[in-house]
Amino acid sequence: MSLRMAAQMTKLISHHLQDQPLLRLPHELARRNFKSVQRAVEREKEYVIPALKDTANASLSNTQTPDQTLAALDAMISRMQGLKRKMEGLQEEEKKIHNQSRKRIQHLEALHKIPSLADVKYDQWSRVRLDRLLVDHMLRSGYSDSAQKLAKERGIEDLVDLGVFTQCQRVVESLRKRETKEALQWCGENKAALKKTQHNLEFELRLQQYIEMVRTQDKSKKVEAIIHAKKYLVSNQQSQNTEIMRAAGLLVFTQDTRAEPYKSLFSLDRWSYLSNLFVKTHHELLSLPSQPLLHIALSAGLSALKTPLCHSAYQSSSSNSQSTSTYVCPICSTELNDLARKMPYAHHSKSYVESDPIVLPNGRVYGKHRLIENSTKIGSVEAGKVKDPTTGEIFSESDMKKVYIM
Known part of the structure; x- marks a missing residue:
C-alpha cells in the first residue's frame, strides 16, 4: 500500500469514528419504536384475549343477554381499532427512521467512492459535513430556528437530529422556567430505559416538587409534601437514605436558612442543576456525545x-x-x-526535523544541506550565499546559525 493510500485510509477511518453518532441515534430510535409497538401489542393482548374468552363462555352458558354480548364485542373492536391507529402511527415513524438511516448511510458511503482526498468531490462532501456540524452545534446551543433554516437551505434535514434536540431544548426551557411537568412526562415515556440504566433524574425532579411545596411554609402544603414524599421519594428504589433524610429535614427549615445542605436544596440554582442533569441523561439514553x-x-x-x-x-x-x-x-x-488548552500535545513517532537544522537571520529554520542544494539548483544565487525558498531573501552562508533541539 502506498503512503498516499495509507494516509487516505487513515482519514476515512478518522471521519467514520467521529461520525458514529450519525448512525447510532436512528438505531436507538428504531429500537425504542419497536419496544413501543411490543408494549402496545402486549397490553391489548392481555385485555382482549381474556375478554374474548369470557364473552364466548358467557354466550354459550346464556349468562349474558345478546345485547350485553354485542356491547362487549363492540368494546373489544373499539380497542383494537385504537391499537390499529396507534400501530399505523408507529409504522409511519419507523418508515421515517429507516429513510433517515438510508440517507445517512448513503452520505457516509459517498466518502468511500471518492478516489482521492484531492478530488473536488471530497470538498463537496466536507462542506456537507461542516453544515451538519454547524447545525448540531446550533441545536445544542438552543438556536433551533436557525438550525432548522440552515438544514432546510442545505437540504440535510435527514442528516441532522432536529426533532430530538428540539424536544430536548423544550424540556430544558421548561426546567429553566421552574416547571417539572414536561421533564416528568419524558421520564414516564422512558421509564423502562431510566430504570435499566439507574439514572436518578426522576427522583431529583420529584425531590424538587417536594422542595417547592415546603418552600411555601404553608401547613396544608407541608402535609401535601409529606404525602408526596411517601409516594415518590420513599418508595423510589433508586433513592438513597441520605437524600430522604435531608428531604425530611427541610420541614423544619425555611428557605433563608444558612445551614447546609438545606441552604443548597432551597437554592434556585438547583433548577440549573436539573436542566444540566436532564441534558446529560437525555444524551446518554440516546447514545449522543456530551460535547458538540x-x-x-x-x-x-x-x-x-x-x-x-x-x-x-x-x-x-x-x-x-x-x-x-x-x-x-x-x-x-x-x-x-x-x-x-485541555487537548493533549501532538505525538509524532517519527521526527520530521532535518538532521542538520540551521536558522537564518529572518528566523526561519531549514536543513542546511537541502537549503544549499536548492540554492545551487536555482543558479541565480552567488557562491557562498543561500536563498530562502519561502521569502526569496538571500543571505550569506556565514549568517546561518546551527540549531540545537533539546
Missing part, C-alpha cells in the same frame, strides 16, 4: 497541531492574531486557544 460534534472535530485537529510552545508565556510573533504578514498558529489564536 464541532468541538470533537476541532479537538482532533487541534491536538495534532498543539505543541508545548502554544500555551507557553513566550509565544512567537506568529501567534499575533492582528498580523497579516505572518502565519497564525490555530492553537495560539484567540478563538481556539481556550478550546485547545
Whole structure:
C-alpha cells in the first residue's frame, strides 16, 4: 500500500469514528419504536384475549343477554381499532427512521467512492459535513430556528437530529422556567430505559416538587409534601437514605436558612442543576456525545497541531492574531486557544526535523544541506550565499546559525 493510500485510509477511518453518532441515534430510535409497538401489542393482548374468552363462555352458558354480548364485542373492536391507529402511527415513524438511516448511510458511503482526498468531490462532501456540524452545534446551543433554516437551505434535514434536540431544548426551557411537568412526562415515556440504566433524574425532579411545596411554609402544603414524599421519594428504589433524610429535614427549615445542605436544596440554582442533569441523561439514553460534534472535530485537529510552545508565556510573533504578514498558529489564536488548552500535545513517532537544522537571520529554520542544494539548483544565487525558498531573501552562508533541539 502506498503512503498516499495509507494516509487516505487513515482519514476515512478518522471521519467514520467521529461520525458514529450519525448512525447510532436512528438505531436507538428504531429500537425504542419497536419496544413501543411490543408494549402496545402486549397490553391489548392481555385485555382482549381474556375478554374474548369470557364473552364466548358467557354466550354459550346464556349468562349474558345478546345485547350485553354485542356491547362487549363492540368494546373489544373499539380497542383494537385504537391499537390499529396507534400501530399505523408507529409504522409511519419507523418508515421515517429507516429513510433517515438510508440517507445517512448513503452520505457516509459517498466518502468511500471518492478516489482521492484531492478530488473536488471530497470538498463537496466536507462542506456537507461542516453544515451538519454547524447545525448540531446550533441545536445544542438552543438556536433551533436557525438550525432548522440552515438544514432546510442545505437540504440535510435527514442528516441532522432536529426533532430530538428540539424536544430536548423544550424540556430544558421548561426546567429553566421552574416547571417539572414536561421533564416528568419524558421520564414516564422512558421509564423502562431510566430504570435499566439507574439514572436518578426522576427522583431529583420529584425531590424538587417536594422542595417547592415546603418552600411555601404553608401547613396544608407541608402535609401535601409529606404525602408526596411517601409516594415518590420513599418508595423510589433508586433513592438513597441520605437524600430522604435531608428531604425530611427541610420541614423544619425555611428557605433563608444558612445551614447546609438545606441552604443548597432551597437554592434556585438547583433548577440549573436539573436542566444540566436532564441534558446529560437525555444524551446518554440516546447514545449522543456530551460535547458538540464541532468541538470533537476541532479537538482532533487541534491536538495534532498543539505543541508545548502554544500555551507557553513566550509565544512567537506568529501567534499575533492582528498580523497579516505572518502565519497564525490555530492553537495560539484567540478563538481556539481556550478550546485547545485541555487537548493533549501532538505525538509524532517519527521526527520530521532535518538532521542538520540551521536558522537564518529572518528566523526561519531549514536543513542546511537541502537549503544549499536548492540554492545551487536555482543558479541565480552567488557562491557562498543561500536563498530562502519561502521569502526569496538571500543571505550569506556565514549568517546561518546551527540549531540545537533539546
